[in-house]
Amino acid sequence: MQWSRVAEHLPALVQGGLTTLALSAVAITLALTLGIAIGLMRRASAAIVRLPARAFIDVVRGTPLLIQLYLLYFGLPSLGIRFEPFAAAVIALGVNTAAYIAEIVRAAIQSVPKQHIESGLALGLSRFRILWRVIAPQALLVALPAVTNELVDIVKWSSVAAMVVVSEMTQVFYTIVGRTFYLVELFIVVAVFYLAVTASLSALLRWLESRLARYRLGWS
């Protein structure tokens, strides 16, 4: 083990780690927003809203993230649309995960008993109030464990951004490893970084889940 040699690359590794965190954070925000919106669209009664959402979910989930990223970054310039590598990676990651989150949201909304919605309507609540006060708290609780998995996956799959030369953790690892001999030491550093980030993110979300568990009673 040549830890001193790895230390020479510490600034690059720290920079890579920060880029991974930034990339994941922006992609998570995008994935949640887009995923919830498309999940709601999927429940719409109008086919013109529902079917595009369904097509989006099927196409995105049926194709690899790497190809989606290549399409954005290498393909779209043919139509005059250009992205910075970081932006392309954020969009690909966010859109990809949004499709998975949309399916989770749809299933979670479906799990709310119909009577709750009917009672809300009978009480004269507006549709928005029913969504916000009746459906959302219960659906959120159902969706959260699965959403947690997707958000943790974003951190791991942000590594694919290395393929359009975003200098995040895996890209830094890739460039250093290609021209040195202390692969094992470097890999340990990189693996510990990812393990730490994914473990803390899932711990944070599980804590949130336990805080929300009070909604499970149905009154509070």
Added chain:
Amino acid sequence: MGLNFVPVFEHFDQLIWGALNTVWLGFAGMLAAVLMGVLGAAGSTLGPHWIRRAVASYVYFFRGTPLLTQIIAAFYLPSLFGYNMGAVPVGIICLGLYFGAYITEIVRAAVEAIPSGQIDVARAFGMPTPLLFRRIILPQVVATVIPPLAGQFTSLVKATSLLSVITVQELTLEGRIIIIRTVAPLETYILIAAIYFVINSFIAVASVRLETHFRRYM
């Protein structure tokens, strides 16, 4: 402007070849992953304490780090010890280890979901362990496991695209070569995305068929 697929279609044979490679890498990777998953699940349900700990660390490590990083590390690892290994075996091993970690958890959950009463009853009737395993445990585990396994298979087929990074000749790498010749990246990637989509649709259909077939044991 406007899409022109004609130059890409001239390389159609290459696309098909790449697609076939992706499919067989998918099958090989899935075979390795299911093997790892069954071994892992067996270890963590039947094994002694230290094996359980080992399986838990395996799952934790491989699920907690990115597949791409694992692939890159695994690609350079053999040469570090003066050993030469082709990109294809490295790729299949990586897919097997990564998805095996997920499948371990899936199979373990399916085994633990079997009501212990069933096993007690079978033992009370004097059913020998191999028969108990074959007649009581296996059919139920297989039926429970098929839908999540199909999901893993889809993810695995998509993940084979990452093997292009270590020069495995599959669909994504084939696409990169076609783009160099045609200079039509948009059209090429749209076609490649469509091919992946078709492959995954087959998996989805097959999964539903298999599930209805095995559900009769439940």
